[in-house]
Amino acid sequence: GNSVTQMEGPVTLSEEAFLTINCTYTATGYPSLFWYVQYPGEGLQLLLKATKADDKGSNKGFEATYRKETTSFHLEKGSVQVSDSAVYFCALRASGNTPLVFGKGTRLSVIA
Amino acid sequence: KAGVTQTPRYLIKTRGQQVTLSCSPISGHRSVSWYQQTPGQGLQFLFEYFSETQRNKGNFPGRFSGRQFSNSRSEMNVSTLELGDSALYLCASSGGLRSGYGYTFGSGTRLTVV
DSSP states (O other), rough: OOOOEEEOOOOEEETTTEEEEEEEEEEOOEEEEEEEOTTTTTTEEEEEEEOOOTTTETTEEEEOOOOOTTTBOOOOEOOGGGGGOEEEEEEEESSTTTEEOOOOOEEEEEEE | OOOOEEEEHHHHHOTTTEEEEEEEEOOTEEEEEEEEEEETTTEEEEEEEEEEEEEEOSSTTHHHHHHHHESOEEEEEOOOOOOOOOOEEEEEEEGGGGGGTEEEOOEEEEEEEE
């Protein structure tokens, strides 16, 4: 079946450090890939997405590239801020008729 | 435009009771999905409705049910509540291909069963 594996947290970084959160997936065909972010006490917000191989999604300084050959969609940010502290979820949707499948989430804490 | 609205935001129920949660999707979105989020299990898919029909169902007992109305609003019901049903219940709507099949989530309903 379809699945997403992302790195275990928590991840603690100093402000302005470089961030990478690894995400790999298993799916048939060509899924759409997503990163969602959840701030404390809130629902999930779409951070970025990519719908085909080699697409790069980007938003708010975060980037992720859809790598079909390595089945990966790693999240990166060049310089994190305290306000980036949240839980990040990698997800895939195999087609328009299948549910969104999530990884277990990675908690990021950024300290000043 | 208005986002996904879930009501109520918080609920406290007693074991054995039943509960109904409501979700209003983004205008024009016909797909509504429900997820349960707990610290131990993460985000687990409950069911998806599209044009008033259940299109997908997760691996939850029959105590969990849902429905969708002609205006795309959706409700989920949990009967005979158990302590383990305490969770954040998230609703999401999708605009299909136009949105790259992504979901927009509501803020959730925090259910506590005592």
